[in-house]
Amino acid sequence: RGRGTSPFGFTPIEPVPAGTDKVVVPEGFTWSTIIAWGDPILPGAPEFDFDRQSAAAQAGQFGYNNDYTTLIRGKSQNDATLVCNNEYTNDELMFRGYTGSASLTPEQIRITMAAHGMSVVAVERKSAKAEWSYVRGATVNRRVTATTPFVVDGPAAGSRLLRTSADPSGTRVLGTFGNCAGGTTPWGTVISGEENFNGYFSAATAPADQAAAYQRYGLTGSKGRGWERVDGRFDATQEPNEVNRFGWVVELDPSDPTSTPVKHTAMGRMKHEGANVTIAPDGRVVAYMGDDERFDYLYKFVSRDTFRKGNSPKARKHNLGLLSEGDLYVAKFTGDGFEDGISDGSGEWLAITKDGKSQVPGMSLEEVLVWTRLAADKLGATKMDRPEDVEPNLVNGRTYVVCTNNTRRTPSQIDEANPRANNKHGHIIEITPTRGDDTQPTFAWKIVLIAGDPNDPTTYWNGYDRSEVSPISCPDNIAFDEAGNMWIATDGNALGACDGMYLYPLEGPHKGHLQQFLSVPAYAETCGPLVTWDQRTVLAAVQHPGEETGGSPETPLSQFPYQGDGQPRPAVIQIRPTR
Numbered sequence: 001r002g003r004g005t006s007p008f009g010f011t012p013i014e015p016v017p018a019g020t021d022k023v024v025v026p027e028g029f030t031w032s033t034i035i036a037w038g039d040p041i042l043p044g045a046p047e048f049d050f051d052r053q054s055a056a057a058q059a060g061q062f063g064y065n066n067d068y069t070t071l072i073r074g075k076s077q078n079d080a081t082l083v084c085n086n087e088y089t090n091d092e093l094m095f096r097g098y099t100g101s102a103s104l105t106p107e108q109i110r111i112t113m114a115a116h117g118m119s120v121v122a123v124e125r126k127s128a129k130a131e132w133s134y135v136r137g138a139t140v141n142r143r144v145t146a147t148t149p150f151v152v153d154g155p156a157a158g159s160r161l162l163r164t165s166a167d168p169s170g171t172r173v174l175g176t177f178g179n180c181a182g183g184t185t186p187w188g189t190v191i192s193g194e195e196n197f198n199g200y201f202s203a204a205t206a207p208a209d210q211a212a213a214y215q216r217y218g219l220t221g222s223k224g225r226g227w228e229r230v231d232g233r234f235d236a237t238q239e240p241n242e243v244n245r246f247g248w249v250v251e252l253d254p255s256d257p258t259s260t261p262v263k264h265t266a267m268g269r270m271k272h273e274g275a276n277v278t279i280a281p282d283g284r285v286v287a288y289m290g291d292d293e294r295f296d297y298l299y300k301f302v303s304r305d306t307f308r309k310g311n312s313p314k315a316r317k318h319n320l321g322l323l324s325e326g327d328l329y330v331a332k333f334t335g336d337g338f339e340d341g342i343s344d345g346s347g348e349w350l351a352i353t354k355d356g357k358s359q360v361p362g363m364s365l366e367e368v369l370v371w372t373r374l375a376a377d378k379l380g381a382t383k384m385d386r387p388e389d390v391e392p393n394l395v396n397g398r399t400y401v402v403c404t405n406n407t408r409r410t411p412s413q414i415d416e417a418n419p420r421a422n423n424k425h426g427h428i429i430e431i432t433p434t435r436g437d438d439t440q441p442t443f444a445w446k447i448v449l450i451a452g453d454p455n456d457p458t459t460y461w462n463g464y465d466r467s468e469v470s471p472i473s474c475p476d477n478i479a480f481d482e483a484g485n486m487w488i489a490t491d492g493n494a495l496g497a498c499d500g501m502y503l504y505p506l507e508g509p510h511k512g513h514l515q516q517f518l519s520v521p522a523y524a525e526t527c528g529p530l531v532t533w534d535q536r537t538v539l540a541a542v543q544h545p546g547e548e549t550g551g552s553p554e555t556p557l558s559q560f561p562y563q564g565d566g567q568p569r570p571a572v573i574q575i576r577p578t579r
């Protein structure tokens with residue numbers, strides 16, 4: 001199909017059939033691995049050895065299943081710090097003879113706990129045209145795992161709902177996991193969403209006073225992943241408040257490997273896909289956040305204090321507290337009618353907290369922050385098709401909300417912001433804040449992409465010729481390049497193709513001209529994405545290669561990243577022009 005040449009000078013690739021174990025990039029581009037699961041990053045950590053894993057080794061090695069990926073530019077063009085979320089582990093692909101979590105040895109459980117969290121690693125290149133490689137043993141390198149100490153801040157810190165027998169203060173939590181999407185702040189920190197935390201707890205019974213919350217957060221009946229066998233806090237019957245210490249936005253300062261990462265209670269607790277910030281005209285910081293569950297909500301946080309420019313220790317210290325206090329809102333979308341042929345309308349931010357007070361009748365401040373889903377239910381927010389990455393585009397001042405899919409929406413549940421029943425392929429909504437000010441209580445919105453096969457009449461291509469756009473399914477993570485073009489990564493392609501990455505220009509003559517740039521290996525999801533500041537490198541995190549029924553160490557369904565290990569390894573790759 002003649003889709004022409006994209007504004008980025010590449011001819012889009014064709015969809016690659018599902019199950020193909022290959023990385024495909026456009027002609028004129030090349031790819032290589034920067035770092036893979038198990039690569040040693042801390043001093044003294046051993047080389048990766050699939051058959052000789054240990055928890056101690058893993059704690060010094062790159063984690064598993066990389067999702068959000070960022071590069072923080074260093075002192076020169078050619079050095080940077082790579083920070084990556086390690087969302088979860090595929091235990092069935094990590095260990096021979098796995099037959100379920102009961103088959104894991106305690107040491108194997110500790111390995112999986114050490115493979116979660118976040119990885120921080122220095123990267124460098126010889127010149128602007130050279131490829132990036134990681135620096136083993138660099139001073140900034142760090143692993144944050146399921147046992148790393150965190151401090152809790154904000155209004156719910158110390159709440160009765162956060163106190164446990166190991167931490168009666170309710171302010172010190174061990175670990176982070178389920179870290180999915182994320183963002184990089186203007187003050188140089190990384191924020192990361194704790195998403196599917198519920199699955200890590202065995203929750204045979206819910207405490208009577210938390211039954212509704214346990215139900216709403218998917219904890220009721222959760223079987224866990226065996227972690228309770230090495231650490232009793234993962235048994236919710238023993239330690240019913242431990243679950244409340246996960247599901248937050250966490251903030252990590254990658255410039256200081258000795259810093260204690262923070263869990264920000266002011267930003268609410270949900271299955272936080274991630275968070276991305278922008279600075280409003282008055283200097284306050286606005287964070288947009290999705291809660292990735294079918295029929296869950298879009299949220300916004302507005303900081304109490306304002307951003308300070310500059311890198312003085314005083315400014316840095318101030319900015320590190322910006323996400324600690326502020327107002328939390330949930331979105332309500334109103335359509336202006338389908339008659340105009342587009343899904344669009346106005347929106348309202350409903351306050352959950354304001355000026356340090358709960359705005360939800362019958363719920364205290366700590367309750368609305370810990371049980372944010374219950375608070376949003378009461379306010380009548382709009383039930384969305386799984387809001388994943390939500391990211392402000394700093395070039396055009398608009399924010400993009402990626403609704404990945406929702407096959408459970410029925411025709412009677414359609415609204416203009418979620419306009420398709422059995423939404424297998426997802427859609428992307430553009431939000432324009434009133435008067436260009438993200439702190440305003442209202443916004444305008446419209447859908448800019450309804451994904452699927454271009455021949456499917458329910459898809460929407462922003463006015464672009466259907467014969468010239470790439471098929472796309474299940475958008476998940478997004479990023480913007482320096483020109484404001486959107487890059488879309490997909491998870492769970494339902495068109496019989498591998499997942500991939502796509503360029504979607506939002507302005508200019510190619511506006512709406514969706515072009516496939518990358519296809520990832522068998523059964524992997526595409527994460528990242530990231531386009532470097534010099535537009536020379538695109539980063540992609542290849543998550544869960546080989547994750548499919550029948551995949552095991554004995555019958556691996558992927559060999560990615562093709563380094564001769566015989567087993568798939570999640571990895572971060574770079575794609576660069578050959579010239």
Ligand code: FEO
Pocket residue numbers: 087180181195273292388
């Ligand atoms: Fe971890 Fe919502 O994807």
Ligand code: CA
Pocket residue numbers: 335336337338339340341342343344345416
């Ligand atoms: Ca309309």
Ligand code: CA
Pocket residue numbers: 180181273388389476477491
């Ligand atoms: Ca995701």
Ligand code: CA
Pocket residue numbers: 181182389391477478479528529
């Ligand atoms: Ca993003």
